[in-house]
Amino acid sequence: MRRSGQGATLAFWRFVEAVRIMGVDRTVRITARAGAVLVTAVGSLDAALAAESFAGFWPAGPIQHHNVAGLAILIGLTVFATILSLLHIRERARWTRREGDLNAELSALRGAHDRAEMLLNAERQVIVTWSGRGDASVEGDTTIAVDGDRLTAGDPRRVLAFGTWLNPSDAGALDVAVEALRERGAGFRLSLRTPKGRFIEAQGQAHAGRAVLRLREATEERRELNALRHTLDEAKRGLAALAALLDAIPQPVWQRDNAGALAWVNAAYVAAVEAGTRAAAVAGGVELLDRQARDTIARGGAGRSALRLSAVVAGGRRMLDVTEVPVENGRVGIAVDVSELESVRADLQRQMDANVRTLDQLPTAVAMFDASQALIFHNAAYRQLWGLDQAFLETRPREGEILDHLRSLRKLPEQADFRSWKAEVLAAYRAVEANETWWYLPDGRSLRVVADPNPQGGLTYLFDDVSESVKLESRYNALMRVQAETLDTLKEPVAVFGADGRLTFANRAFAGVWRLDAAMLVERPRIDAVIEACRRLSPDEEPWIDIREAVTGLESRSGMTCRLKVVDGTVLDCAAQPLPEGATLLTLIDVTASVNVERALTDKNDALERASQLRDTFVHHVSYELRSPLTNIIGFTQLLGDETVGALNERQREYSDHIMRSSGALLVMINDILDLASIDAGSLELTREVVDVRTTVEAAVRGLEDRLAESAVGLDLDVPDDIGSFVADGKRVRQILFNLLSNAIGFSGSGQTVRVAARRSAAELRLTVSDDGRGMPADVAARVFDRFESHTLGTRHRGVGLGLSIVRSFVELHGGRVALESAPGEGTRVTCTFPLDAEAAQAAAE
Known part of the structure; x- marks a missing residue:
């Protein structure tokens, strides 16, 4: 019984679905009364109302018999559903025995469905329905979606791929309309066209x-009407597009009727003749070309080929290429402004000539071939490269x-x-694309050959x-290998770091x-990794910071040096030198032995300096101690020489003179030693005053007159009267001249001359003492100015070697x-130069 109830329910809902599919817009009322189900349709079911019910779905025309048949099917389905409901309620116990009858009834229902489908397929049409956003249900003749033979199999929903069987524009419009129908329920009617012309x-x-779409092929009369309308619309659109295109082009375009009068002109023509409007130009017959040009054109002078004419365009004289051809109802023409064509052609020719001259100057051989492989251009380098005859190349031979x-x-x-x-x-x-190859010629030359396709062919x-x-590359590679091997065999550690801070080379010593x-x-580790490995043997961090900065620094790249101390006592001098392209060369030199020697020399120098200080101190103290008794000796000798204590005999007077001279010489030496000690101690200060040059020279000479006479040496003074004066310590200047003259007299022989010269410039005073010794x-x-350097050089002159040293110091x-x-x-010639600017002299001395 349960199974019978389920069958009745299924049949009932199939009935309701059939009513919905047929499109009968009536409300169905279901009434349960005394164990029976009554199904009725609200409203009258006569033929008129049925026709009205289907009018919203079926188009007007000779198809009323379909409406009546549909109505009969609806009535039959209603009776069938009623019978099933009564059987279900009243005869539940006997439902199983009547299952065969229900199957019969189901077969009858399928027959009714087939008849309804037959009515649907009476025309070549397709009905597509959508329920919400669900899939489409397609009914009808899907062969409407193809041209030619009818389909035998396939998915009916392929008809929904409108772009596969309709013109693209119509397919797009239909897609938009269907989307609006499904979204908003907006109805539409469209006339569509297939690529083969079907409507x-x-x-x-x-x-x-539900959203319902009906597609059907138009009738013959309607098809012809649609075709004519479509042709007319396309013609209108084409004419409008052509008119817009002609108005957009900058060349004047016109049309003449059979009588030769203007019938239409474009916007460029109106601007060229300055007519203001198109209507004014056509109505007034404003011509662009003069009478003679129009007569030439009328005689056929401007047929398919352009005729170059002169005309006034927008107030200026221009050259035009005019083309006018006959059409069915007159003639059409166009004028192209070519005034600048000749200048452009001339510029192009000049440019081409310049390019040819440029290519002729290139060392690279250039040859151009056209699409037929014929030579159309070659430069001088090409002719020289292959040694080809110019006459042969001018025949435009093919590349083969x-x-x-x-x-x-x-x-x-x-x-x-x-x-x-x-x-x-x-x-x-x-x-x-361009192709690059290498040709190795029999004469040993290597050519890089590039074949580049031209856009025009060839x-x-x-x-x-x-x-x-x-060859240079080969030599370079060989040189690089030699350099690498050389660096690798060096005893000095060498390393090279790249611009990225990575180690690119390190020899075996490094x-x-x-x-x-x-x-x-x-x-190829980075500099940080290398430093980390090296610091195990040289833990001092400061030099490694400088090395890292020299290798990785970007702002300033300059060489640097530092000293690395290894834990085993080795001392290395490290030098970082920038190389091209951001690389850095790091070299190390073992200076352990040099450092040890340097330490020994430093210690020895310190000892020598201390000894020199002790010597100077000793001499200073001894000089002071000798000066006092020497002064007494000189004083007593003067007393004896003046014979204030009694008369002296000749021998005693001679002895007194010798003692006086020796004491004076000894005093001079002691004073020189004291002056040098004062200079070394920095305690000697100059007493600057205005010094007359000539007077100072004469004073220094007077102190040596006796020696000049004794040595029979002449004296030549070359001091101008206008030599003037300068600011200096007069006592020290006289001492300088005295020492120089003493040396010159001591190294001069009998009969020779000592010369003293003074010269003045804007900034300097030069005092020169020279001899002929x-x-x-x-x-x-080179050593005469050193202290205690004394040389006789074969003369009788002998001293302690302090004179010239004091001269240089003063x-x-x-x-x-x-x-x-x-x-x-x-x-010998000694020149002393004094600055005349006192302040500059004092600053230089300090």
Whole structure:
């Protein structure tokens, strides 16, 4: 019984679905009364109302018999559902026995469905329904979606791919309309067209909560009407587009009727004749060309080819290429402004000539071939590269001919199969990208050949002789290998870091000093990793900071040096030198022995300095101690010489003179030693005053008159009367001249002359003392200003070697300088230069 109830329910809902599919817009009332189910349709079911019910779905026309048949099917389905309901309620116990009857009834229902489908397919149409956002249900003849043969199988929903069987524009419009129907229930009617010219009518509407789309092929009369309307619309659109296009072009365009009068002009024509409007130009017959030009055109002078004429365009004289051709109802013409064409053509020709001259100056051989492989251009380098005759090239030979000619001259690379190689070369004409190859010629030259396709067809060949580059590269590689081997065999550690701070090279000495693993060097470690490994042997951090900055610094790249102390006592001098392209060279030198020697020398120098200080202190103290008794000796000797204590005999007077002279010489030496000690101690100060140069020179000479007379040496004073004066310490200047004259007299022989000269410039005063003595060699002249350096050089002169040393010290205290010129046999010349600016002299002395 349960099974019978389920069957009745299923049949009932199939009935309701059938009513919905048929499109009957009536409300169904279900009433349960006394164990029976009564199903009735609210409203009258007569033929008129049924026709009205279907009018919203079926189009007007000769199809009323379909409405009646549908109504009969609806009545039959209603009776069938009623019978099933009564049987279900009243005869539940006997439902099983009547199952065969129900199957019969179901077969009858299927027959009714088939009849309804037959009515639906009476025309070539398709009905598509959507319920909400669910999938579409397609009913009808889906072959409407194809042209030609009818479909035999396939998914009916392929009809929804409108773009596959309708014109693209119509398919797009239908997609938009269907979307609006499904979203908002907006109905529509469209006339569509297939690519083969068939017309399809599309109608969409919302019905009973569903979106319904009906597609059917138009009738013959309607098809013809649609075709005519479509043709008319396309013609209108085409004419409008053509008119807009003609108005948009800048060239004047016109149309004449059979009588030769203007019928239509574009906007450019109106602007050219300055007519204001199109109507004014046509109505007034304003012509762009003069009478003679129009007569020439009328006689056929401007047919399919343009006729170049002169005309006034917008108030200016222009050259026009005029083309006017006959049409069915007159003639149409166009005028193209070519005034600038000739100037552009001339500029182009000049540019081409300039390019040809430029290409002729290039060292790269250039040859251009057209699409037929004929030579159309070559520069001088191409002709010289292959040694080809100009007359042969001017015949525009094909590339194949040139290759054959060069092969006969044995100028092409040797090939086992020349035919295949030639075909491979000529295949570049079919390439789309540039092709680069290398040719190794029999004469040893290497060519880089680039075949670049031209946009207009053909090829442009570039032959670059890279023989020298290849040789240089080979030499460079060999040199780099030699340098690498050389650096690797050096005893000094050497390392090179790249711009990225990675170790690019380290010789064996570098790896040995820092005990670096070979595997680590292969991985090109960064500077931080290298420093970390090296600090195990040299833990001092400060020099490694400088090394890292020298390798990785970006703002300033300059060389630096530092000293690294290894834990085993080794001392290394490290130098970082920037290299090109951001690289850095790091070199290490073992200076352990030098450091040890330097320490020893430093200790020895300190000891010598202390000894020198002790010597100076000793001499200073001894000089002071000697000066007092010497003064007494000089005083008593003067008393004896003056015979104030009694008369002296001749021998006693001679002894007194010797004692006086020796005491004076000894006093001079002691004073010199004291002056030098004062200068070394920095306690000697100059007493600056205005010093008359001539007077000072004469005073220094007077103190040596006796020696001049005794040595029979002449004196020549070359001091101008207008030499003037300068600011200096007069006592020290006289002492300087006295010492120089003493040396000059001591090194001069009998009958020779000592000269004293004074010269003045704007900034300096020069005092020069020269003699004609033996002179001195260069090694002796280099040491004469040193203290306690005394040389007789074959003369009787002997001293403690302090005179010239004191001279240099006093001159330098004045801010001046001393120069000595001497050569064996040419005498000696000493020049003292004093600055005349007192402030500058004092600053220089300080």
